[in-house]
Amino acid sequence: MKSRLIALLAASAFALSACSQQSTSAVDQHLSTPGLTYDxxxxxxxxxxxxxxxxxxxxxxxxxxxxxxxxxxxxxxxxxxxxxxxxxxxxxxxxxxxxxxxxxxxxxxxxxxxxxxxxxxxxxxxxxxxxxxxxxxxxxxxxxxxxxxxxxxxxxxxxxxxxxxxxxxxxxxxxxxxxxxxxxxxxxxxxxxxxxxxxxxxxxxxxxxxxGLVLQEHPLTGQPAAMIAVAEKGYMTVEVTARARGGHSSTPPRDSAVSLLAQAIVAIEANPFEHGLEGGPNTAMLLAIAPQVEGMAGFASARPGLFGGMIVSSMMEEDATRAMLGTSIAPTVIRGGIKDNVLPQEASGLINLRLHPRDTTDSALAHLRASVAHMDGVSIDVWNVASNPPPVADFEGDAWQIIAGSALGYAPEGAPAVPFMVTGAxxxxxxxxxxxxxxxxxxxxxxxxxxxxxxxxxxxxxxxxxxxxxxxxxxxxxxxxxx
Ligand SMILES: [Zn+2]
Missing domain, CATH: 3.40.630.10 (Zn peptidases)
Structure with missing residues (x-):
């Protein structure tokens, strides 16, 4: 499984390179004053x-x-x-x-x-x-x-x-x-x-x-790589509330608050956010590691249109790489009801979102509300302090040259400087x-x-x-x- 993913990633990185969509420039290694050592x-x-x-x-x-x-x-x-x-x-x-x-x-x-x-x-x-x-x-x-x-x-x-x-x-x-x-x-x-x-x-x-850190064995190349985070995801938790008639459970309505809430969560998960390579450092990340990845490269470089889609589907298969491609939806808390024979008037759940740089708190909230727009009695609101994803840092210009060059000065010989997005905050x-x-x-x-x-x-x-x-x-x- 992993080797297939690696081959696809390698191929796609080269395919993207052939498209010349985006490319990180060469980084000069910086070292401090020669001979300076620390105790x-x-x-x-x-x-x-x-x-x-x-x-x-x-x-x-x-x-x-x-x-x-x-x-x-x-x-x-x-x-x-x-x-x-x-x-x-x-x-x-x-x-x-x-x-x-x-x-x-x-x-x-x-x-x-x-x-x-x-x-x-x-x-x-x-x-x-x-x-x-x-x-x-x-x-x-x-x-x-x-x-x-x-x-x-x-x-x-x-x-x-x-x-x-x-x-x-x-x-x-x-x-x-x-x-x-x-x-x-x-x-x-x-x-x-x-x-x-x-x-x-x-x-x-x-x-x-x-x-970021120097990964001694990058999962896609098996080689060392200086992983420099240039982006991170935004953070937002929403509360989904479902309201329905309360009363005795012997004569239930077609949808109780609990079943409405369950349907709302299913509807939200059935309408995921856009996932892809655009809008963050993903393409640059792949290009940076591409020279160290073996196999299929020549084949792929002749077929750039084909491999962009395949890389996304490969990355979608693993939780860690899927989180890099789009805004994630994680239902984390659910509550409602007090007794087995009483219909609650309200049930609610919390869903934690980690926002990809292509989304904002406003656009994400609108997307979620659209997912349940057809459901009477369901509402979605921001639950706590939400934060937009910060802008993606430069990974080509002078500031990048300083950080990446200094990183390479203290990374193993031959390791690339790889821009990437951290999925935490x-x-x-x-x-x-x-x-x-x-x-x-x-x-x-x-x-x-x-x-x-x-x-x-x-x-x-x-x-x-x-x-x-x-x-x-x-x-x-x-x-x-x-x-
Ligand atoms: Zn810390």
Missing amino acids: EAQLAQDLSRAIQIQTISHPERDNTADLALFRDFLAETYPLMHARLDPINLGEGSLFFTWEGSDPALQPIVLLAHQDVVPVEPGTEDQWTHPPFAGTIADGFVWGRGALDMKGHLITLLHAIEQHLRDGTQPARTIYIALGADEEIGGAGARLAAARLADEDIQAWFVLDEG TDARAFADVADNLYRFAPVWGTLEDTRRIHGDDERLAIDDLGRMTAFFYTVIEQAAVE
């Missing part, structure tokens, strides 16, 4: 300490004291940054730093990381090889909650900044550093930072956040209105199995990654902000 043992110690401070975000847990401890730890570990870059607590522990550039005509950049972590699911502690908040350093890894998501990223980012300050770097372009304290429960800190930029009429050149989206480009990446060399450790058991980060992540951030700052 990985020290980085591992710092990450270990960071993990031991339990900055857990949970609606029912007050983590104010933990966040204060974490701030003290940061101030002590990164003294130059705290002395010179005007640290501000935006409220609730979200931190904001300004590294003033010498040329106010240049658009600033924004570097993001969050300080909080998700809880460890009660009862799963003993499934961890090392206790989740011990920050154990063993077998070449730093183990613990937050190692990947995202204290490793935060520590190495701040380490790179501290190194630049020690080196006497003076950026031409202003650099903002925003460290949210509540990404895992809503991301109000990121929104405060974005609002600060909006208040000052600042439009940043790019934002860099978490979300990141803090970066809060900056959609105040930045031209949102990128999500750090050179963690991982496998798909490692990504499952995020929010799961045995979260860990390789000590080798700490050095290259620091070097990557150092390089991005050098390439983007220093003249």
Whole structure:
């Protein structure tokens, strides 16, 4: 099954290439100052300490004291940054730093990381090889909650900044550093930072956040690839409500509220959103990996019209790739009724949508309402805060060259820089209105199995990654902000 998918993807990528619909330009590799190395043992110690401070975000847990401890730890570990870059607590522990550039005509950049972590699911502690908040350093890894998501990223980012300050770097372009304290429960800190930029009429050149990594074995090529997220999906949950006559269940109407609700959900799922390669980075993603995919390429390049459709149908077969092609519909909660012999007057359900960049919250709501327009007694409304998909970042121009080039500097030899769309949500989206480009990446060399450790058991980060992540951030700052 997988090999057929790979062959089709490869063929289609070449077919699309032959059409020359869209193509990513070549990326020059960027490396920081030759010979610059980092003390990985020290980085591992710092990450270990960071993990031991339990900055857990949970609606029912007050983590104010933990966040204060974490701030003290940061101030002590990164003294130059705290002395010179005007640290501000935006409220609730979200931190904001300004590294003033010498040329106010240049658009600033924004570097993001969050300080909080998700809880460890009660009862799963003993499934961890090392206790989740011990920050154990063993077998070449730093183990613990937050190692990947995202204290490793935060520590190495701040380490790179501290190194630049020690080196006497003076950026031409202003650099903002925003460290949210509540990404895992809503991301109000990121929104405060974005609002600060909006208040000052600042439009940043790019934002860099978490979300992409170096996949050591890309599922479609078996080869390493630097996966840089240039897009993410929007988020919307709707409530579907069905109303019908209540009363005794011995004389039911043709449709009860419960059966109406069931029919409405079936009707919604029977009218899916458009799925295809257009409107996001999918075509560019395929083109970027195409050179590493074997088989069928010559055959396909002669038949471009044929393979565009086949690739979509192949990607539709797997949940993970289908989610990249269109807005997804996930019924998640259903409620109604109180007693087996009483007809409820109302039944309702929640449906979570992840919006593809070609859809908006308004167009998606209209699409869902059209699906049930023929049903009396059924209504659909937005249930909570909805967010449009942020604009897709540039994956050809100067900003892309800096991020992708720096990524390739710290990826295995021969790995391509691959633009892609994350199907989850990141803090970066809060900056959609105040930045031209949102990128999500750090050179963690991982496998798909490692990504499952995020929010799961045995979260860990390789000590080798700490050095290259620091070097990557150092390089991005050098390439983007220093003249
Ligand atoms: Zn995160």
